[in-house]
Amino acid sequence: MFYSNSWTKCLIYLIFITSGNSECPKPQVERNQNVVLTNDALLKNDFPEGSEVLFQCTNGYMKAQGSESITCTSGEWSTLELICKKKDCGVPKEMPHLTYEFDKEGTLFGASARAICDKGYQVQGSSYRQCYATGWSGRSRCEVVTCEEPIDIMNGMISEKPDKQFPEYGDVIQYSCDEGYTLIGNISIECEEDGEYSFLPECKDVNDIPLKPTTISASITTSTVPPTIQDVSDIPLKSTSITTSTVPPTIQVSGRHHEIGEHDINAATRNAAAKGSVIGIVIVIVILIVLFVLYFQKRKGSYQTGEDSRRKEELLQFQND
Template identity: 40%
Template sequence: MGFTHFLLLSTLSLGISVQAQSCSRPVGRPNMQLKGDDILKDSFPDGSTATFECATGYRSDGGSGTVTCTAGQWSLPELSCIKKNCGSAGDVTNGEVSYPEGNLYGAKLTVKCNDGYMPVGGSKNIFCRDNGWGGRLPSCEVTTCDPPPPISNGQFFPMQEEPYSYRQSLLYICDHGYTLSGTSTIVCSGNGQFDPSPPNCVTQSCSRPVGRPNMQLKGDDILKDSFPDGSTATFECATGYRSDGGSGTVTCTTGQWSLPELSCKGKSCGSAGEVTNGEVSYPEGNLYGAKLTVKCNDGYMPVGGSKNIFCLDNGWGGRLPSCEVTTCDPPPPISNGQFFPMQEEPYSYRQSLLYICDHGYTLSGTSTIVCSENGQFAPSPPNCVTQSCSRPVGRPNMQLKGDDILKDSFPDGSTATFECATGYRSDGGSGTVTCTAGQWSLLELSCISKYLQ
């Protein structure tokens, strides 16, 4: 019973193993494919065969295309495939057929007609196909060009009804009052078309004219964008300039302006006058746009007048200042201090003031200011600040004692005390310093290591 059971299991296992030895769809070499119904199958039983054939555009170069499935493995295909050769496509009269890519499957040929001939009919692109060259060769016929369409306001020569021959040229001429836009001559080219494109005949009007520097169009002329042939436009000198001779009128003739003869130069403002106790100078000259300067003599200052005076179209644009004796009004008082001398009337030019602070305060800034040429004291007045001291800094190996280490400021006359730091002992001298007029007295304390003998 046990042996029979074993034999049954072995037979079943062998059947499963044999069934698993089928082959999946085989893969051939490049440029070949499965033949017939074999391409539809996904699985092939053990011992079966499949057949390859050369792909489209390829032919057999020998060897069998049949492979066999054995124990789940395909035998190697012996078939070899090479591209088909389309050979010659034939000749074209008055032209040349060339094969820049060769004449094997997939290659493209070209047809070039001789000079004076053009391709007519045939296929645009001719490739080597599976069954030969796929298309019809064009013929090369004598190149001619149909007459071009007429143009408005002009004509071409010679005019004829029959086609024009290769390289024959046409000359375009515009009617009176019009001018050519484009080339005057076109030629019958190798593609059976005239080249370049025909010109146009456009009106010979002129665009708005541009004058010389410092002039502008006059009146309504400045509003126009176009001027008909034979019309005129007039220039005048721009603001700040005057005529130095010549006519400002220009004429439009066949789309071109005549040259303006008008010459414009800057107007001169001459002298702006004189200033008592001062000098008027003209570093930029006295023509239109220039700026003058006024400098008062030492001890005098400009009063009134215009800040900037330029030469304008109708003269100097502004009023000259006057130069008056320089004085300074008394400066404002300062807190915790005063200046000398004090007076109610203005101070004279270069007169100086001395500042002194009250007891317990010190000057921050210069002690003396002077009445300057601009009528202001210079430099700015000082301030009187308290004569407190900031936290003092001791020598190495010492520190502030008690609450002194917590303070940032010490009033005038107060003291602060240093002590030796941890690990150090006094070697003599006082640790107390005194704040006097914002300065600390010298520290006398000396500290040495406790471990030194």
């Protein structure tokens, strides 16, 4: 009986001790918490009652608030209170003529930034930079665009250029032509943002330059002087000679390439002469009509004097004696 009670007491005591020293399982965390066990905690396999393990933020994250440790109590772990947030790389260092374009993450861990240079400058180094746990990756800078060494042009030369072998963006090179040649195009070229020059000018012989279309002007002058009649007795009975002066048109042609043929000049002269002849004939006809009317009136006046016919006979007889 004594042995039976002793064994019962021992069994109860062992059960009590075993239940009081229960172990906890290996700690687990959710993936979206951005935390991990420390290396020391990862190396442990047993987590008895009262054990404590530490957590830390994952790569690229840093502690925002809460405790990093949990404790095993009655076979269960306490609640993890550690909260981690993304690291901030901040704005990259400022460089001349350089700006950055950030994505939706801004300057936080995992974000990317595109390097942008001012007009006339180009990126050297990294065109894109990444925000890592240690900061921004790579380096970026902007250098001015340069053009090739300027060349001479045929029948011309470079009259002015920058004092450097390779002109930079915005530099201007001026040209001039040899004697007897004229410059076609702009007098100067400029180094542009793509590293190329604007169109080169040309020097051409002045005799090879086509002239503008020629304007032809023609003038016709007709001079006709009618006779002056002051008295009927001044009218000559014989035919009157009338001179009509027709001045052929003067054709002025300017330039070497007037493109006017001999046929066109002769046709213009014939037209002018025909017009002058018609005008002269019309004037002669008018003058002859006027002369005829005046002469007829004079003859009619000599027969209508109102004298007696018998008196006229006496006068005639007296003259005959």
